[in-house]
Amino acid sequence: MLLAKKLTWKDGGRDVISKVNPVLTEIIDKIDPSTEHLLVKVSYPFGSEILKNGILHLPNDNEGFTSFSDSSFDPDLKELFAYNLGANPVAVLLKNTAELFLDLGDRIIPFSIISPGKIFGTWKVLDDKISHCPATFVWGLTAGARSVFMLQKISETGGYNRLKNRLDINTDKARNLLDHWRVFKEIAHSDFFGNPWEVEVAFFSGNWFTHKHDSAWNEFNYYLMQTAWDGSCYWRNQFIWGIIFSTIQKELAKLNIKPSIYMFSLVKQLLLVGTGAVLGFQPAIDDFLAPIRKLQEIFTDIYDLKHCAPIIMQPANFKLHNSRCRPVYYSLQHLSSIEFAAKSNEKTSTLEDLYYLRRYLRKCINEIVQDKFNIETTPLYEVVRTVEYNFYHNNAGRYKEIQDSKTIPIGDKVFQSIMEEYKGNFPKNSAFFNGCIKISHK
Numbered sequence: 001m002l003l004a005k006k007l008t009w010k011d012g013g014r015d016v017i018s019k020v021n022p023v024l025t026e027i028i029d030k031i032d033p034s035t036e037h038l039l040v041k042v043s044y045p046f047g048s049e050i051l052k053n054g055i056l057h058l059p060n061d062n063e064g065f066t067s068f069s070d071s072s073f074d075p076d077l078k079e080l081f082a083y084n085l086g087a088n089p090v091a092v093l094l095k096n097t098a099e100l101f102l103d104l105g106d107r108i109i110p111f112s113i114i115s116p117g118k119i120f121g122t123w124k125v126l127d128d129k130i131s132h133c134p135a136t137f138v139w140g141l142t143a144g145a146r147s148v149f150m151l152q153k154i155s156e157t158g159g160y161n162r163l164k165n166r167l168d169i170n171t172d173k174a175r176n177l178l179d180h181w182r183v184f185k186e187i188a189h190s191d192f193f194g195n196p197w198e199v200e201v202a203f204f205s206g207n208w209f210t211h212k213h214d215s216a217w218n219e220f221n222y223y224l225m226q227t228a229w230d231g232s233c234y235w236r237n238q239f240i241w242g243i244i245f246s247t248i249q250k251e252l253a254k255l256n257i258k259p260s261i262y263m264f265s266l267v268k269q270l271l272l273v274g275t276g277a278v279l280g281f282q283p284a285i286d287d288f289l290a291p292i293r294k295l296q297e298i299f300t301d302i303y304d305l306k307h308c309a310p311i312i313m314q315p316a317n318f319k320l321h322n323s324r325c326r327p328v329y330y331s332l333q334h335l336s337s338i339e340f341a342a343k344s345n346e347k348t349s350t351l352e353d354l355y356y357l358r359r360y361l362r363k364c365i366n367e368i369v370q371d372k373f374n375i376e377t378t379p380l381y382e383v384v385r386t387v388e389y390n391f392y393h394n395n396a397g398r399y400k401e402i403q404d405s406k407t408i409p410i411g412d413k414v415f416q417s418i419m420e421e422y423k424g425n426f427p428k429n430s431a432f433f434n435g436c437i438k439i440s441h442k
Contacts, residue, residue, distance in 0.1 A: 003059045004077060005041045007202075013039040016094055016202055020117035024092070027219050038080060038205040041094070044143035046197040046291055047185025050098060051088050051141035056081060083206035088121040088141060090209070090224075095200035097289050099146045099315065102138045108178060109336050110147045110279040110315040112231070113289065122228045125209045142181075143199035145289040147281070147315040147336065149180035150299065151430040152308045159303040166302050167192045177334050177432065187298060188291055197291035234277035244373055244380065251367050252360075259360040263353070265339040266332070267361050273330055274383040274439050278338060279315040280328030281432075283414050289314045300422055309424030311415065313432065320382060323441045327412055332357075332435035350435040355399050357437075358391045390438040394429050405433035412438070 007013040009028060016039070018025040042058060044050055048065065049057055057065040058077065066073050068081065081089045093114050100120070102109040114120050140146065154160070155173040163169060163183075171186040173179075188197060211217035234241070245268055252258065259267065273280045284292045296310040319325035330336075332350055343353075365384045368375070375381045390411070396402040406428040409415035419426055427433075 003042065003061070004074070007039045007041055008035045009033045009037060009039070010035075012041075013202070016041060016200075017092055020094055021092060021119070024117075024119065024223060027223055031216060031220060033208070036205075037207045040077065040080065040203045040205065042201050042203065044199045044201065046144045046188040046199075047181065048143040048199075049140060050143060050199075050201065051100075051139055053103075054087050054139045056084075056088050080205040081203065083209060084121065084124050087124065087139070089203040089205075090119065090121040090125055091201050091203045092117065092119050093199070094202055095198065096287075097144060098199055098201075099142050099144070099289075101140050101142075101146050103140045104138065107335060108140075108147055109338060113145070113279070113315060113317070114141075119224070119227050122224050126225060126228055144197065144291075145314050146181055147279075148184060148284070148290050149177040149313055149334075149432075151311045151313060151427040151432055152299075152305050153431075154180060154183060154299065154303065156303075156306075159305075162302050162304070163187070163298070167298075184290065184295055187295065193291075193294060193298075197287065197294075234272070234275070241380070244375060247373055248364055248367050251372065252363055255363070257360070257363055259356070260343070261341040262343045263357060263360055265337055265341045266357050267364055268339065269337040270330060270357075270361060270389060270437060270439065271364070271380060271383055272338070273318055273328060274320065274387040274389075275379040276317045276320045277379070279336070280318055280330050280439055281313045281334075282316040282326055282328045283412075283418060284312045284314045285414060285418075296422070300424075305424065307425050308427045309415075309419040309422045311418050311427060318387075318439050320379060320387070323386075325441065326414060327438050327440035329432075330437045330439065331432045333431045351393050351396065351399060351402065354391050354393055354402055354435045354437075358389070358401055361389060386442055388438075388440050388442045390440070392433055392436040392438065394434050405429075405436065408433065408436075408438070411440075 007016070014025060014028070017028070044059065048059065051057070052067070056068040058073070060066045068078065083089070093116050095116060097116070098114045100111045100114060102111060155175070160173050167187055167190040169186045169190055171182055174183050187193060212221060249264060269278065272278045284290065287293055290312070292312055295312065299305055299310045313329070316328050318328045332353060368381060368384045371381065391402050392405045392408060393402050394405040396404055406426065409419065409426050415426060
């Protein structure tokens with residue numbers, strides 16, 4: 001198999017880009033780039049780390065991956081890709097999806113899902129020599145979703161041993177939901193898995209970005225700038241959002257309501273998920289982000305999920321301006337917040353945290369809906385008008401405001417359809433639902 005294939009625009013490059021991005025194709029056609037302007041097409045199996053600690057990795061002949069910083073990295077490709085300081089070269093995704101995320105060791109923060117036709121890696125090449133771009137070491141990019149997990153536990157000894165024996169895998173059992181991806185990846189790479197699930201990427205060589213002052217390339221440069229601009233709406237306005245949230249805190253303090261830093265960071269996260277600026281989670285229904293169907297089949301037939309439906313959750317944006325969009329979920333047991341303040345009181349239970357989080361969120365919404373901050377035209381104001389937050393726990397007890405996790409499928413037919421297809425029960429006792437918030441349209 002050819003691991004990295006060099007293409008000129010006329011000899012293969014146009015063909016691969018035109019299938020996923022006709023607008024970019026038309027722009028490049030007008031330029032008629034020379035044979036020095038190369039595209040490098042690369043295939044990555046599911047779970048492969050395209051970026052690891054901010055550094056580009058390419059597959060090698062030994063069925064492993066070589067880091068850009070390694071001396072064994074193909075010197076010809078190294079010269080082509082050196083323009084982005086070893087981080088990801090500008091690229092277009094050609095097949096399936098990739099997840100860009102921040103790896104903080106004990107937490108993965110999903111940043112974005114990259115779909116076919118999307119151009120990415122542009123921030124650095126658009127920057128001036130004096131860059132304010134963030135450090136790259138925390139960035140990761142995987143073939144397919146990194147933030148996928150089964151709702152049911154997949155660490156039962158008998159079931160896991162069956163997986164290891166039948167599929168000939170060696171990875172340790174998953175310790176938590178973050179570890180599920182590692183197991184999925186190992187399964188997807190096994191010979192038993194059959195047809196591989198792959199991501200295809202076309203990387204641009206550095207020559208494409210040496211024409212900033214060439215009028216013939218104006219439309220191409222503008223396209224890059226517009227793409228980067230469209231993808232940075234929240235992050236460009238994060239300073240203003242911070243002021244708004246700080247003002248809300250001040251108003252709450254006047255009412256003698258003083259949530260901890262930890263609690264208020266969760267309130268902000270829920271509001272941001274509602275705007276679509278950051279990702280929540282929802283049940284997977286296709287193979288767009290991962291080889292979901294095959295994984296479900298394996299965990300049903302070989303692992304034996306003990307009558308539970310094989311429901312796999314994946315990262316997803318809530319679509320604020322689409323009233324028919326599916327709900328997304330956030331869990332106190334699987335934190336992926338962009339802020340990560342520590343709990344000030346470790347003695348409180350998850351149920352108590354959920355109760356107070358609901359209370360503080362409602363207070364914040366009441367402050368925002370009064371429009372004291374003149375934000376009526378912003379997504380944040382739209383959230384408080386149109387988005388509903390429901391809170392769940394698998395043992396709500398006396399907290400009447402918290403719903404029982406077993407009722408979640410009643411309001412989300414996607415769960416019901418998966419349960420019916422696999423003739424399995426809803427995993428109501430999943431750790432994910434032990435302190436879960438549903439974000440949906442009213």
